[in-house]
Amino acid sequence: MQRSLYLYNTLTRKKELFEPLHAPFVGMYVCGPTVYSDTHLGHSRPNITFDVLFRYLRHIGYKVRYVRNITDVGHLENEVDGTGEDRIGKKARLERLEPMEVVQYYVNRFRQNMAQLNVLPPSIEPQASGHIIEQQQMVEKILSNGFAYESNGSIYFNVEKYNKSHNYGKLSGRVIDELLENTRVLDGQEEKKSSFDFALWKKASPEHIMRWPSKWGEGFPGWHLECSVMSTKYLGEQFDIHGGGMDLMFPHHECEIAQNVASTGKEAVRYWLHNNMITINGQKMARSLGNFITLDDLFSGQNKLLVQAYSPMTIRFFILQAQYRSTVDFSNEALQAAEKGFQRMMNAVQTLHKLKHSETSTIDVKALQNKCYEAMNDDINTPVVIANLFDSVRWINSIAEGNESISASDLDLLKEVYQTFVFDILGLTGEINLQPGNKLVGDLISMVLTMRMDAKTNKDFKASDRIRDELLKIGVVVKDKKDGFDWEIK
RNA sequence: GGUCGGUUGGCCGAGUGGUUAGGCAGCGGUCUGCAAAACCGUUUACGGCGGUUCGAAUCCGCCACUGACCUCCA
Known part of the structure; x- marks a missing residue:
């Protein structure tokens, strides 16, 4: 009975009985933060949500490998006016720091905040920058399987071709023909065959700081790629649970599915879970x-x-x-x-x-x-x-x-x-x-309260009220009982 | 315009056909020297209209309002 866990799967829009691929092992991947600024209340939602799931799965007897990535490669901003700049690179430039200094600073802050919220550390917390080779390997695989093309030093995923044999949009319910008609007009799209093709590898402009050599020239991986790469590297080509915020459902998670299928022929994730927004x-x-x-x-x-x-x-x-x-x-x-x-x-x-x-x-x-x-x-x-x-x-x-x-x-x-x-x-x-109190402190408070009881017995309410008020000031709440007293630290 | 959601009492928030959700706030009471805490009781609800049903917050239709996303913002 304890094990009949039902989870709402975004793929089927139903609550499904959770059955891991390889019980008692469970693989779970959750999209983590991009580390270029402080953690906000909104970020605490997925981390707390999946922390509780992690804790519960372990409680009911599963051996869980929980992977939560850290996005430290940065991603372009300001696409529309063509001045796209890597967020982490930008922060590094502004503060005259090494990009990895920015990353380390915010990773430390993020981990501290998570510890304060009593969010358990995941089993593995991989960073995108540490998996550039694996990302390049997946790009090559997708290229050789014919689902991507090179254009001016960048590699794009060919969504239209993929959609002929697979269903691009199955997670979010989007239909590709409608996407064709309704896509916003963006600049910098002329390299792509289709406006909805997404980058697997992006050529670095001369001023771009975070860059790695590749057979296609110097560049950096596309945003969606890291999650496909790091989840399957640590959890296998197929694993149980993928979590994240609802705002990531499209395009990010949709692209993850496409990348996995295009490179391995398999869908990686069995249960897609999405938390709502704050x-x-x-x-x-x-x-x-x-x-x-x-x-x-x-x-x-x-x-x-x-x-x-x-x-x-x-x-x-x-x-x-x-x-x-x-x-x-x-x-x-x-x-x-x-x-x-x-x-x-x-x-x-x-x-x-x-x-x-x-x-x-x-x-x-x-x-x-x-x-x-x-x-x-x-x-x-x-x-x-x-x-x-x-x-x-x-x-x-x-x-x-x-x-x-x-x-x-x-x-x-x-x-x-x-x-x-x-x-x-x-x-x-x-x-x-609730922390185990210092015995001396407890004894002292009891002693003071005993003296207060004496004052009350003598109807010296001025003295007894004063003791109560003074204790309250230092955070001790006095509770009078029928036959004595109780207290707690506020 | 498209995809997927939401609309519950003063506030937050569960609940998918019939039974008190719960918390906070409010009101009355018990306890207390007074208070606090606690306990007991209690007021205010299901966006609108129509339909299905013996019975709907819960199913169906229409309408209104509102949120997220619509490809390299995470």
Whole structure:
């Protein structure tokens, strides 16, 4: 039952039972970042989405090889006015750095942000610049199979020819004849036989910094190529899962399919998964639109769109409260709601570990566990997992108040469910309030609160309130109970 | 113009034919010296019109609004 995982496959537009090619092994590839600027909120969506899938696949017993690339070759910008320049090269020129210095700087920043979000590192994180030879080899293969042509030192994929024997557009639902009629008019297209042909290898102009020698002259690989090359190099000619943002479906993923088929005769990917976008004021958050908020901004609150700082786990929780195929709209209100909800859940975790068991249970922990698995198996429905967990938050608080009871075995099971779903699968962490406290600090707080209890007993409310207020100032929340006190670090 | 989506209560966000999603906010109550936290109760919903059905947020049709993509922007 735990293994009946259904995933929505963009290829068939249906939820399909996930069956790996070579169980218990699973190969998963996800399009990673282009490293020329800081990571923004939009980037966190695919990384968190596929991190949860990675974690879940491992949890249900698969041995997963997760490959996420780093695009460090750069790609042209400003195609329209013909002044196309490599983004990484441009950044390097502006900042008087080696291109690889720019790359390293942003790779470091990206990895730091991912660690803050508790996104596990992938199994392999290959860089495009380290696979130039393999990319050239794939270009040669596609050329020799007759699906590409050379033009003025560049190699283009012949989409029209490919489409005669295969279906170009099967992933995105596009029809090539319509593409012919409806394509935007772009400059610099005269080298191509057809406007929708895409570059496999691009001749470098004299001022282009990032360039490599090839039998076609000095140049650099086309953008779509690296993913076809690196995914099949590390996962085989056919593998299980390919993920990425919906905005990459066309042309990027469509071109990947074409390149794989044109070079090996096989479709590489069995399950195509696409996460939806994060929107801001109803519009996609993207670097190109200039409406993005970086993760560092969110963590520090230093952005005029933000009324406060939000912790990494608030961001993670916020994203997981929506199913990955839905858009999620950014707003301070929504983030504040996520922050409070997350706190409520984490407080319950602290309470859970202080609960005392009874002879019998008035709650059904096994049903909770089943519902959480069912939600995960239903195309990674994290908001439903969270809703189920919130039901149990209420149980935990009720048990603590003596309104419900739990048996010893159920208590163990409930702790296991929390460990599994909250921490292992959703990848939430308790941040500071859950870190094993310094015993001395705990003893000191208990001592101070005992003195406060004495003050309360003597009806010296001025003193007791002062202690409470002062503790709150340093982040200790005091909770009065019927027979004593409790506290937690905020 | 084309392809693929979306439109759920104050906010976010699940839900594909009949049963309370959940969180945040609000209101009332319990507890408390007061508060906080917690618990109990509770208000506001399915873009519009028509159809199918005993019954539709959920299926079908039309309309409105809106988003992503349309080839080297990722």
